[in-house]
Amino acid sequence: MKLIKKWNSSSLILRILTGLIAGVLLGIAVPQASVISILGDLFVGALKAIAPILVFVLVLSALANATGNVGKRFRTVVFLYLLTTMLAAFVAVIASFLFPVTLRLTDVEAAAETAPSGIGEVLRTLLNNMVINPVRSLTEANYVGILFWAVIFGITARFIASESTKKLFGEISEMVSHVVRGIINTAPFGITGLAYNSVATGGLGIFKDYGKLLLVLVGSMLFVSLVVNPFLVAVMLRRNPYPLVVRCLRESGVTAFFTRSSAANIPMNMALCKKLGLEEDFYSVSIPLGSTINMDGAAITITVMTLAVVHTLGITVDIPTALILSILSTLGACGASGVAGGSLLLIPMACSLFGISNDIAMQAVTVGFIIGIIQDSVETALNSSGDVLITATAEFHDRLKRGEEIHF
Helix, strand or coil: CHHHHHHHHCCHHHHHHHHHHHHHHHHHHCCCCHHHHHHHHHHHHHHHHHHHHHHHHHHHHHHHCCCCCCHHHHHHHHHHHHHHHHHHHHHHHHHHHHCCCCCCCCCCCCCHHHCCCCHHHHHHHHHHHHCCCHHHHHHCCCHHHHHHHHHHHHHHHHHHCCHHHHHHHHHHHHHHHHHHHHHHCCHHHHHHHHHHHHHHHHCCHHHHHHHHHHHHHHHHHHHHHHHHHHHHHHHHHCCCCHHHHHHHHHHHHHHHHHHCCCCCCHHHHHHHHHHCCCCHHHHHHHHHHHHHHCCHHHHHHHHHHHHHHHHHCCCCCCHHHHHHHHHHHHHHHHCCCCCCCCCHHHHHHHHHHHCCCHHHHHHHHHHHHHCHHHHHHHHHHHHHHHHHHHHHHHHHHHHHHCCCCCCC
């Protein structure tokens, strides 16, 4: 027990860094010892299992016991989520024009029928997911449905539940949060397994075949993460944004990079929000909401991959069409699944804007899965760390307007 207490009292970031280095070294030294990757599978599996319950319980409890007015903050956070996603799409358009990329399109077998045919289908799916049976939403990790029903039950409980029932919701919320903290404490071992699997299976071959494409994708994501988002934070808070940006990248982006799932990283993000001193009533809703609609990286992936197909086919793109593509990518990204590779199946939808057939567009999806070990990891790190960054910015902005001091 003393050893466990000492382990838990040390810096989680230092422990994760140790696990990361261990995983990389093991991946290089013993790439055939696939049993090590089980650590990563168990860690991600535990996060994915607890995340739906955590979101439902926290949102329900927060709304049932809400005392303050956070309406303005929610409007701010939703606006910033959509704004950063659209700006990311604009950055991707500019990068694709400055550094045009072409693909080797060949006949490949792909399940084209799984891709949505248009933005209408994406929006219809989003709305339908809201009213799916709440139990089914929990078992299938349908976060749109989880949020919808948690809000309904939470608001209802606020007005008709007794104080003892509201207190019970709070105690259940604390119990689930305690379980989540226990899972997060195993992150160093999970990161070891995930880093090992990435190094042992990824190799360097993708850089030879798709180096330029990866540079445009990753470069655009880094520009949004290190330039665009910090600029918005600076405008909102009138302070140097980089201490907050770096902390979000370090404590959220690193784990998201390896889990490759915004949904699985929700518990990590909520833990970081608590460390930042944010109000649970606010972040318990805004963080899962961000994992659904704050999709900067997804917007970049959809835009860059679509324009790569366009350049390959020699199609001319004018500025108005590029702007329409950015808006379409933004809306599509908001409907992207919060799992690994969730944005790739929206490429055919964006390609349809240029009259590109589904068969050709699905070849770009195939390329996306090949480079996904890098592209999807960076994309998820941008998306998930951005959830905390925007949530913190919205709350700190509100505090500044009330004349309060902020620290990050």
